[in-house]
Amino acid sequence: MENSILEVKDVFKNFKEVKAVDGVSFFVKKGEYVALLGPNGAGKTTTVEMIEGIQIPTHGKISIMGMNWKNNENKLHHLISLSLQETRFIDKLRVWETVQLFASFYGLSKSRVDEVIEIVALTEKRKSYVENLSGGQRQKLALAIALLNNAPLLLLDEPTTGLDPSARREIWNILMNLKKNNNTSLILTTHYMEEAEYLCDRIIIMDKGKILAQGTLDELLSANNSKEIIEFTTNDDVHEQFLDGEDVYKLIWDKNTNSRKLIVKSIVEQLPVFLQKVNESGIRLTRLECRKLTLDDLFISMTGKHLGD
Amino acid sequence: MQKNPFIQLILIQIREFYREPAVLFWSLLFPVLMAWGLGIAFNKKPEVTKTIAIVINEKESLEDFEKFISKTNFEKKQDSLTNTYYYSMNYGNENMGITHFRLKPVSWNQAELMVKRGNASMIITTNDKKLEYNFDKYSSDGQLVYLQLSSLFDGKNITSQQSVIKPMSEKGTRYIDFLIPGLIAMNVMMSTMWGISYTLIEARTKKLLRRMVATPMKRWEYILSHIVARIVLCFIEATIIFLFAYYYFDITIAGSISAFVVLFISGIIAFSGLSVLIASRTSKTQVGNGLINLVVMPMMMLSGIYFSYHNFPDFVVPFIQALPLTMLADGVKAIFNESAGFLQVWKYILILNTFGLITFVIGLKFYKWY
Numbered sequence: 147m148e149n150s151i152l153e154v155k156d157v158f159k160n161f162k163e164v165k166a167v168d169g170v171s172f173f174v175k176k177g178e179y180v181a182l183l184g185p186n187g188a189g190k191t192t193t194v195e196m197i198e199g200i201q202i203p204t205h206g207k208i209s210i211m212g213m214n215w216k217n218n219e220n221k222l223h224h225l226i227s228l229s230l231q232e233t234r235f236i237d238k239l240r241v242w243e244t245v246q247l248f249a250s251f252y253g254l255s256k257s258r259v260d261e262v263i264e265i266v267a268l269t270e271k272r273k274s275y276v277e278n279l280s281g282g283q284r285q286k287l288a289l290a291i292a293l294l295n296n297a298p299l300l301l302l303d304e305p306t307t308g309l310d311p312s313a314r315r316e317i318w319n320i321l322m323n324l325k326k327n328n329n330t331s332l333i334l335t336t337h338y339m340e341e342a343e344y345l346c347d348r349i350i351i352m353d354k355g356k357i358l359a360q361g362t363l364d365e366l367l368s369a370n371n372s373k374e375i376i377e378f379t380t381n382d383d384v385h386e387q388f389l390d391g392e393d394v395y396k397l398i399w400d401k402n403t404n405s406r407k408l409i410v411k412s413i414v415e416q417l418p419v420f421l422q423k424v425n426e427s428g429i430r431l432t433r434l435e436c437r438k439l440t441l442d443d444l445f446i447s448m449t450g451k452h453l454g455d
Numbered sequence: 456m457q458k459n460p461f462i463q464l465i466l467i468q469i470r471e472f473y474r475e476p477a478v479l480f481w482s483l484l485f486p487v488l489m490a491w492g493l494g495i496a497f498n499k500k501p502e503v504t505k506t507i508a509i510v511i512n513e514k515e516s517l518e519d520f521e522k523f524i525s526k527t528n529f530e531k532k533q534d535s536l537t538n539t540y541y542y543s544m545n546y547g548n549e550n551m552g553i554t555h556f557r558l559k560p561v562s563w564n565q566a567e568l569m570v571k572r573g574n575a576s577m578i579i580t581t582n583d584k585k586l587e588y589n590f591d592k593y594s595s596d597g598q599l600v601y602l603q604l605s606s607l608f609d610g611k612n613i614t615s616q617q618s619v620i621k622p623m624s625e626k627g628t629r630y631i632d633f634l635i636p637g638l639i640a641m642n643v644m645m646s647t648m649w650g651i652s653y654t655l656i657e658a659r660t661k662k663l664l665r666r667m668v669a670t671p672m673k674r675w676e677y678i679l680s681h682i683v684a685r686i687v688l689c690f691i692e693a694t695i696i697f698l699f700a701y702y703y704f705d706i707t708i709a710g711s712i713s714a715f716v717v718l719f720i721s722g723i724i725a726f727s728g729l730s731v732l733i734a735s736r737t738s739k740t741q742v743g744n745g746l747i748n749l750v751v752m753p754m755m756m757l758s759g760i761y762f763s764y765h766n767f768p769d770f771v772v773p774f775i776q777a778l779p780l781t782m783l784a785d786g787v788k789a790i791f792n793e794s795a796g797f798l799q800v801w802k803y804i805l806i807l808n809t810f811g812l813i814t815f816v817i818g819l820k821f822y823k824w825y
Contacts, residue, residue: 234662
């Protein structure tokens, strides 16, 4: 792919009997933000770790700016930067000492250390011990370290998992500012749909080691021309056949919320038909909602489960 | 300097060391307290009291025994607390040390109980005006009391017969002289094994290692920084123990100080190699704990730190002498107490460095970086 900074082609990774990644192909363009979206165990982390050079693919090819890990390890360490899903830094080191340690590996100056600490808004905490930081501040520290070397490809593995909404929003703002200011490409794994929607140009949906769909948000949602949802709840039994013959793409029963969702082409056209059928069948509705299709709806329709499961 | 990754890697270990109060206690204060406690317990005992249980035969009376004892220098005394009496005598003199004997008439059951509880050195029974000595033939204490009392009762005086006792108080011959160099050697082992192995395993468990190797950091620099930091920290620890021993127990280094420094560093290198080997594959700190203890415990017991390893059967001694801690401790003792220099300890230096290098290379070869 022209202009791509990363190409992943037919990559498999097996751990003994388990197929963690099962034939994955995608690319990332220069300056593009891409989300790997999927529930726990989808194979996101393994995919990212293969790109980081931590895991070696059982089969397939990964090319970063035309290079691979086998022959270009030293160069790639400068071109890629990352934050792992969970890194616990040394408790008794101060924030600036931790950043300085990593800066020394890249031969960077003290001014760069202060700069990244400022970018992630930890300047006030620069003298605090790591053990005294909150969860959000620790993630910011990991992010500061990832930003140190200005790498063209940044890999962030679940950077906001476990954070409260305001801390999550702060991380998003940092990443959005970064997007405005330079040409960094980002791969971000997450199981928060809104994070993928807000931050990323393209979304890759993964489950059980496979890619289920990829594209921009609009592309994903308009696939199959199904864009809108009629969602309802009832205490009565509803048989799927009750809308037979009508122009309905799919009926989904969400066991978690006990609601039923109809994916339709057009609410305006289908709602009257739906209400008529409800009336004819004698079904009593306890709730009725019409809205646009979301990524979560799409995910449920593909896998039968929510993203966070 | 600030930008040098190697210096930074060393700095983090030293910062972790002095910022953690628990680490400071265990590595600096605890060895000093141990030296002090053991030194006090085994060093300053001018007088010893030994109690002997006396059991009078049923067919005989206590008067018979009193008649017998009145011929000796034992005096009858009353124990006002328990309202019982005993026979007391001081044996020996200033030069040989004084043993304060107490003979206590009791029943056989009480006598057995006293021995079991360590309140009596032996039981003496009377039988047809003869004394029977009951003691554990493997106990040197029992043997000594037997010799002293039997010669006393025979009317001999072994303390002044054609012999002169000259008390030894020269440096190097006291128990504390044996103990302090051993403690310094043991501290090298403990500090290095726990300091390096545990830190390396923890970095892997916390995924800090994984994060570090994803940078251009040189892997050998990472491992070597632990060893260099440990050399600095071990010197601080040893200096504190030594200064305490110097001022409190008047311990000095009789031999070559430069040989001591080289031997000391060789010890750190030997245990560093072993630490890297132990940490090479382990990703759980609990497993690491077990492995470190497995290596450290036998050496603590066998290597002649608290008591001489010559107490073990002769055929085991060569194996004990081949242990790294034994070599280090023997070398340090020789330098401290026997005025040894490079000529006497070069073998230890060579073997310890070779051992360290081999284990280091093997450990590094199998090292799990992710």
